[in-house]
Amino acid sequence: MSNLTMKKADIIAVAIVIPICLYVFYESTKWPVPALLGRPFVVPRGVAALLVVAALILLYRALKGRAFLLESPLVGVDFWRVIGVAVLTFGYLPIVEPLGFTTTTFLYMLLFAWVLGERRWPRLILFAILVPLVVFALFSTALHVPLPRGGLENVLRAHGFAAIFR
Amino acid sequence: MVDLQLLIDGFGTVLSGYNIIALVLGSFFGIIIGAIPGLTATMGIALLVPFTFGMNPFTGIVMLLGIYTGAIYGGGIASILIKTPGTPAAAATVFDGYPLAQKGMAGKAIGMATIASGIGGTFTALCLTFFAPILARFALRFSAPEYFALAVFGLSVTVTLTGKSPLKGIISGCLGLLIAMVGLDPMGGFPRFTFGTVQLSGGFSFVPMLIGLFALSEGFRQVEVILTAPKVSAVLTNIVPRLHEIKECTRTFVRSSIIGLIVGVTPAIGAETACFIGYSEAKRTSKHPELFGTGILEGVAAPQCAENASTGGDVLPMLTLGLPGDAATAVLMGALTIHNLQPGPLLFQDHPDLVHQIFAGMITANIVFVILGFMFARIFAKVINIDRRFLVPLIFIACMVGSYAIGNDIFDMITCVFFGFIGYVMIRYDYPVSPMVLAQILGVMMESNFRRSMAMSQDNLLILVTRPIALTILILAAFTTVTGIRRMRKSAEMEERIAAEAAAARERAKI
Numbered sequence: 001m002s003n004l005t006m007k008k009a010d011i012i013a014v015a016i017v018i019p020i021c022l023y024v025f026y027e028s029t030k031w032p033v034p035a036l037l038g039r040p041f042v043v044p045r046g047v048a049a050l051l052v053v054a055a056l057i058l059l060y061r062a063l064k065g066r067a068f069l070l071e072s073p074l075v076g077v078d079f080w081r082v083i084g085v086a087v088l089t090f091g092y093l094p095i096v097e098p099l100g101f102t103t104t105t106f107l108y109m110l111l112f113a114w115v116l117g118e119r120r121w122p123r124l125i126l127f128a129i130l131v132p133l134v135v136f137a138l139f140s141t142a143l144h145v146p147l148p149r150g151g152l153e154n155v156l157r158a159h160g161f162a163a164i165f166r
Numbered sequence: 167m168v169d170l171q172l173l174i175d176g177f178g179t180v181l182s183g184y185n186i187i188a189l190v191l192g193s194f195f196g197i198i199i200g201a202i203p204g205l206t207a208t209m210g211i212a213l214l215v216p217f218t219f220g221m222n223p224f225t226g227i228v229m230l231l232g233i234y235t236g237a238i239y240g241g242g243i244a245s246i247l248i249k250t251p252g253t254p255a256a257a258a259t260v261f262d263g264y265p266l267a268q269k270g271m272a273g274k275a276i277g278m279a280t281i282a283s284g285i286g287g288t289f290t291a292l293c294l295t296f297f298a299p300i301l302a303r304f305a306l307r308f309s310a311p312e313y314f315a316l317a318v319f320g321l322s323v324t325v326t327l328t329g330k331s332p333l334k335g336i337i338s339g340c341l342g343l344l345i346a347m348v349g350l351d352p353m354g355g356f357p358r359f360t361f362g363t364v365q366l367s368g369g370f371s372f373v374p375m376l377i378g379l380f381a382l383s384e385g386f387r388q389v390e391v392i393l394t395a396p397k398v399s400a401v402l403t404n405i406v407p408r409l410h411e412i413k414e415c416t417r418t419f420v421r422s423s424i425i426g427l428i429v430g431v432t433p434a435i436g437a438e439t440a441c442f443i444g445y446s447e448a449k450r451t452s453k454h455p456e457l458f459g460t461g462i463l464e465g466v467a468a469p470q471c472a473e474n475a476s477t478g479g480d481v482l483p484m485l486t487l488g489l490p491g492d493a494a495t496a497v498l499m500g501a502l503t504i505h506n507l508q509p510g511p512l513l514f515q516d517h518p519d520l521v522h523q524i525f526a527g528m529i530t531a532n533i534v535f536v537i538l539g540f541m542f543a544r545i546f547a548k549v550i551n552i553d554r555r556f557l558v559p560l561i562f563i564a565c566m567v568g569s570y571a572i573g574n575d576i577f578d579m580i581t582c583v584f585f586g587f588i589g590y591v592m593i594r595y596d597y598p599v600s601p602m603v604l605a606q607i608l609g610v611m612m613e614s615n616f617r618r619s620m621a622m623s624q625d626n627l628l629i630l631v632t633r634p635i636a637l638t639i640l641i642l643a644a645f646t647t648v649t650g651i652r653r654m655r656k657s658a659e660m661e662e663r664i665a666a667e668a669a670a671a672r673e674r675a676k677i
Contacts, residue, residue: 006595031358038619038620038621078391113559116555127556
């Protein structure tokens, strides 16, 4: 089973790598060749050619049933949890600027720990509140990094937390 | 040669003001990172790099050196207490460390691991101090063809010696080279592979990518098998080993220190390999090889000494040639460049004071973790129990906010998450991540020096093989590629054999 999984993974890897290499060849035809500055396409095309050869060998091995065996780590692995965390993390990116750091991170921490199996709500909520506040305070005061500020930060700033939410 | 006055001044700088505080904090954090299984030294450095931006460059560097040496040492604590290496570098410590813990000697095993790591680390830091200036002076003779050859050498060793399959190492390395080409052409200044976006015109930001590939990817791995943290049942008593026990390991210390140094200097391999070679050599040369695997102090001293001895060896080529010894030093190199310090022979010429401060910092870092190791052994043992359901989200947010902090740009955060997920998928399917990262550093070095060589010779490729140093390095690259593939296969067999023998020895001891 694990061998089959690796075989599929190798074929998918080849399917991703080959178009990348073809694109390298295609785009390098459009580059100017400045005089006395070496030919700009030599190294990219050389690397792409090497990558194509390596990918084809990988494909050959996979099709011949000689794909490298996966170790046993897939046993006990919960991929749904990984997917859940990936969705949360990729979802965090577009909303952190409009919603502000503390609000977005509160939701992110709450859902993240919940996806990981934490069900004790008092702990969960305390954790989700403390982390964004501490991180925000640390970065904005000690490290002078202005993290994205939304409505909540502005409200807190207006109510006596100006030192933290500068 | 090393300038003793500058070195003494360097110690003065390390021990003064915020520097020593940063070093102690870095070392403490490093040991904690090392002690928690799944978190590596590379991850620790990558996570902490953004926190050093606001610091004086040397304070930031000394903190990262503390994390690096501390984390390599800290990996042994989990190996001894829960039979799970805290870092891959401490894998061989399990063989005798855990049986010692089962015998009620966990404290003594941690004590011996601390002393051995300290001896190995200090030895290698001293070697770095004395050999680095000599190598840097030699490297001043290098021109574009030599640097090109050096980059090819580094790449060939990197792709063949990391991971389980050289083929996948090559694929990972080539992808790294292509990623390094995104942005403006180094000589012509025209955009390449930017897809018309402004954000990519400067290429991918290096540090967010490092944080993603080394820290966030490991975070995803932790998510896979989360839920329960192993409980430490061992009670730590008699942590300080007796003098005669230390004396008995003297030869092991010397042997493992030299092994660690040599392994460290070799590009792309580091503490992970050194620990196994150190252990197997100690066993091979021992009068009682049958006792290895049953729980003897020498079996803990050998791998721990070798793994920490590799740290100075790893830093040596990075500092003198700009050629990272392993993934952790690649991250360290990234941190140096953020502080506008370009590792290489010119660093020795332009900033001799800073270089000597780094030497002093490296030596001090190895002494600091020994002191912390003895003072807080019980605390570090408890850290292993930390609840992963709260730790992992913290790692994720630290990675993302750290990446954002580099340029206050959300695109850096996106870069970190994107490469974090890519890194996770790569690790999951046995594609080593290190060649991808090292290739990005070496790729820039290779391409720009190749182009310069071609410009120097008016497109005559013979320039690469008519200069003696460049030719020697290229021959060495070809040789190491071939032998590297063979050695890697043997090394995998050796690791399996040692593990099997240790298991058999434990079975015999039970009977």
